Amino acid sequence: xxxxxxxxxxxxxxxxxxxxxxxxxxxxxxxxxxxxxxxxxxxxxxxxxxxxxxxxxxxxxxxxxxxxxxxxxxxxxxxxxxxxxxxxxxxxxxxxxxxxxxxxxxxxxxxxxxxxxxxxxxxxxxxxxxxxxxxxxxxxxxxxxxxxxxxxxxxxxxxxxxxxxxxxxxxxxxxxxxxxxxxxxxxxxxxxxxxxxxxxxxxxxxxxxxxxxxxxxxxxxxxxxxxxxxxxxxxxxxxxxxxxxxxxxxxxxxxxxxxxxxxxxxxxxxxxxxxxxxxxxxxxxxxxxxxxxxxxxxxxxxxxxxxxxxxxxxxxxxxxxxxxxxxxxxxxxxxxxxxxxxxxxxxxxxxxxxxxxxxxxxxxxxxxxxxxxxxxxxxxxxxxxxxxxxxxxxxxxxxxxxxxxxxxxxxxxxxxxxxxxx
Amino acid sequence: xxxxxxxxxxxxxxxxxxxxxxxxxxxxxxxxxxxxxxxxxxxxxxxxxxxxxxxxxxxxxxxxxxxxxxxxxxxxxxxxxxxxxxxxxxxxxxxxxxxxxxxxxxxxxxxxxxxxxxxxxxxxxxxxxxxxxxxxxxxxxxxxxxxxxxxxxxxxxxxxxxxxxxxxxxxxxxxxxxxxxxxxxxxxxxxxxxxxxxxxxxxxxxxxxxxxxxxxxxxxxxxxxxxxxxxxxxxxxxxxxxxxxxxxxxxxxxx
Numbered sequence: 076x077x078x079x080x081x082x083x084x085x086x087x088x089x090x091x092x093x094x095x096x097x098x099x100x101x102x103x104x105x106x107x108x109x110x111x112x113x114x115x116x117x118x119x120x121x122x123x124x125x126x127x128x129x130x131x132x133x134x135x136x137x138x139x140x141x142x143x144x145x146x147x148x149x150x151x152x153x154x155x156x157x158x159x160x161x162x163x164x165x166x167x168x169x170x171x172x173x174x175x176x177x178x179x180x181x182x183x184x185x186x187x188x189x190x191x192x193x194x195x196x197x198x199x200x201x202x203x204x205x206x207x208x209x210x211x212x213x214x215x216x217x218x219x220x221x222x223x224x225x226x227x228x229x230x231x232x233x234x235x236x237x238x239x240x241x242x243x244x245x246x247x248x249x250x251x252x253x254x255x256x257x258x259x260x261x262x263x264x265x266x267x268x269x270x271x272x273x274x275x276x277x278x279x280x281x282x283x284x285x286x287x288x289x290x291x292x293x294x295x296x297x298x299x300x301x302x303x304x305x306x307x308x309x310x311x312x313x314x315x316x317x318x319x320x321x322x323x324x325x326x327x328x329x330x331x332x333x334x335x336x337x338x339x340x341x342x343x344x345x346x347x348x349x350x351x352x353x354x355x356x357x358x359x360x361x362x363x364x365x366x367x368x369x370x371x372x373x374x375x376x377x378x379x380x381x382x383x384x385x386x387x388x389x390x391x392x393x394x395x396x397x398x399x400x401x402x403x404x405x406x407x408x409x410x411x412x413x414x415x416x417x418x419x420x421x422x423x424x425x426x427x428x429x430x431x432x433x434x435x436x437x438x439x440x441x442x443x444x445x446x447x448x449x450x451x452x453x454x455x456x457x458x459x460x461x462x463x464x465x466x467x468x469x470x471x472x473x474x475x476x477x478x479x480x481x482x483x484x485x486x487x488x489x490x491x492x493x494x495x496x497x
Numbered sequence: 498x499x500x501x502x503x504x505x506x507x508x509x510x511x512x513x514x515x516x517x518x519x520x521x522x523x524x525x526x527x528x529x530x531x532x533x534x535x536x537x538x539x540x541x542x543x544x545x546x547x548x549x550x551x552x553x554x555x556x557x558x559x560x561x562x563x564x565x566x567x568x569x570x571x572x573x574x575x576x577x578x579x580x581x582x583x584x585x586x587x588x589x590x591x592x593x594x595x596x597x598x599x600x601x602x603x604x605x606x607x608x609x610x611x612x613x614x615x616x617x618x619x620x621x622x623x624x625x626x627x628x629x630x631x632x633x634x635x636x637x638x639x640x641x642x643x644x645x646x647x648x649x650x651x652x653x654x655x656x657x658x659x660x661x662x663x664x665x666x667x668x669x670x671x672x673x674x675x676x677x678x679x680x681x682x683x684x685x686x687x688x689x690x691x692x693x694x695x696x697x698x699x700x701x702x703x704x705x706x707x708x709x710x711x712x713x714x715x716x717x718x719x720x721x722x723x724x725x726x727x728x729x730x731x732x733x734x735x736x737x738x739x740x741x742x743x744x745x746x747x748x749x750x751x752x
Contacts (some may be wrong), residue, residue: 114750156565156635159717166717167724311750319743326736330729337725338537341638349639349714350631359674476751 106292111310112317113298115475119193120296120317121324122186128325129179130284134277136172144224146270148263151226152351170340171332176218177343178332180366183211188422191397194406195297201398203290208394210283215367215391217276220269222364227348232361234269235261240374243381260354301406302471309475360435368432369425373451375436376444386448393455400455402463410469414462421454525672527642527649530704534711535644538726540719541712543575548691549709550574552702554584555689557633560625560680562613565634566713569607573716574709581607588612626666628679637707637714644711646672651703654682 083094083101094100143162145154158165187207190196196204223234238261241251257264295304304310311317335342343365347358363371370387377383393400408415427447434440529535533542550571553563568585572578585605590612593600605612615621621629637643653672657663667677684699691697712718 153565160565160570166721170721315746316750319739319746322739323736323743326732326739330732330736333725333728333732337721337728340721346639346641349635 106288106313107318108312108314110292110313111304111307112296112313113304113309113475114311114316115298115300116296116317116320117299118320118324119185119189119299121321121328122182122189124321125182125325125328126179126186127284128328129175129182130277130280133172133175133179134281136168136175137274137277139168140172141274144270146224146267148226148266148352151224151266155225167336170336174332174335174340174343176221176364177366178328178335179214180218182328183214184366187211187394190297192408192418193297193299194301194401194403194408196398197401197404197406198398200290200294200297203287203294204398205395206283206287206290208391210280210287211394212391213276213280213283217273217280218364218366220273220276222348223266223269224273225348226266226352228350228352228356228358229345229348229361231261231352231354232358233363234265236361237363238265240380240384240387243384245381297406298475299407299409300472300475301410302475305474362433365429365433368430369428370432372428372432372444373448375432376441376448386452390451393452397455397459401459403459403466403468405468405471410471411462411466412469413466414459417454417458417462421450424450424454525674527645527672530645530648530707532644532704532708532711534708534718538722541574542708544693545705545708546574546712547576547709548693548695548702549705549707549712551691552684552689552706553633553709556683556702557706558611558614560614560621560630561633562615562621562630563611563634563713564613564632565610567608567610568605570713570716574712578607585609626679630680633710633713635714637711639714644707647707647710648703650678651684651706652700 080095081098081101083091083098085091085094085100090100140158143154143158143165145151155169158169160166162168190204190207219233219237223230238252238255241255242248244251253259255265255268256262257268298304345362345364362368370390373390374383374387377386403411403414405411408418424447427443428451431440431444431447436444533539533545553561568581571581571584576584585607588605588609589602590605590609591600592603595601615624615629618629637647640646642649649672650670653670655669655671657669657676661669661676663669663677667679668681669676670678684702686699687697689697689702695701
């Protein structure tokens, strides 16, 4: 790169003056204006944008909540209720933040489902995928600590159960737990550090999201066919085509969000969290927030504490190596007749884990949780590696515009012909 | 494309359906009392909530605090400023310290929180067999079943079935988890005298006080639903517009 003013194409003198010295306008134009995007996205490709918007909503509402929230065990519960009663529009801000966490997880789960179904984790997008898993882990930590802040019964006992898991690790376990607690039990120091970290982590997420998007703009987006665009006839500029399409998804998303906030704000919560935390009274059933239930089910499916903790963390850490567990060169499940049903079963299995995680760990629920846990891991460790060798994928279309214009994939022989369009 | 959207929707719905994970040991069916506020666009029955406040004031407040609610909040139930001032003034509130460093008592003001029956949690526990009666400010949000559960509980006292061993000082209630509740049946017929002539049956008082407690727990409910209707109408129109724009933008693309 040469030193000197950037060669700006903008005509407006003020924009041009800035752009020559700091080409932010050129960058925005390149990354969100003319950015070549496959023309065949379906509405599943809305969910990345939805997650981004949700993150911004959570940060905005969270900043206002923190102006009124008091991170002290004797005041936290009442300060949240004060927000609900006496702060202008406080009930709205708090319910948006509280339900926003659930909406965030719904959106991100669908986003991850889309990535798995269409093989978006495969080369050259491995690092993009890994950054996504990092974001998800940060989200889980942030959500967990946020749920502790109202200092209700589930806040307190959820925090106690989850932080205690770390004590299962040999040698360092005890040290980690005391570091999390800031003492010898979940108490005021715990609440204070959780509040501090709950404020910090969303900005870390924002940073990793920036890297996630930066990596996306190097490789370009995957698409429902899972084949790379062969030329300009396969892509459209991001604006106005996908800004328009994302807007439709965003408004529909807001409608769902609004129904939850205005008509069922406590539907996804637990009534026990409206009882102030009491270290002397244990609730009959301690359950985490709904979005953690699949991992909670895996934890409880294992009779051994350390084993359960390792499997629980492993259930997400395994996503990091997914690009290397699935060696099939075909990305989209549309062209993988065997992998497709196995993956859809995995998705249903995930919902089964979510359901069974909310049930008491007794009777046939334990058996269901164990079978579902076994399939969860078998899909990654056995089925995907085997299918890469055994499966005969369907013939891929020649290009993105080809099936759109000509209809239907080409016969098997034709797909093997060298591509001439590129 | 449409098929995929349906898939996304189905996934979202199944996530919701699986969500209420309130694992209960043994679920006791709670009858639906058909409260006015339980309907999707329902509001509070002001007359019932005012009677409910009277029941709370004359019966429940002997043991149960409502530390998050102020006398001024009663304006939202339709009481006038003068009525609220008169109600607040009935209570002696501990204030201070004054210039001499002494705590003192003064008549309540609308800005005061409801006076607590006990000076502190330990005093409340000492006077009630070792366990403090819970605060009622957010009670309907803190129990599965909400106001329906409270109404059922307040009217659910009966003699224990043969063979049921009741601990000393406990009372049998068919809606209480475990059936043995420390609180004795709090309501008796004609325990309060309603100014509007409503007959003070146990069922009536229980319904009124449940309505009052639901209002105390969710005072924003009516405002929230009214705003929600406007916002959803606005978003629905906006969805139509954005979809029309999207169709127009994509009109020249074969896809």
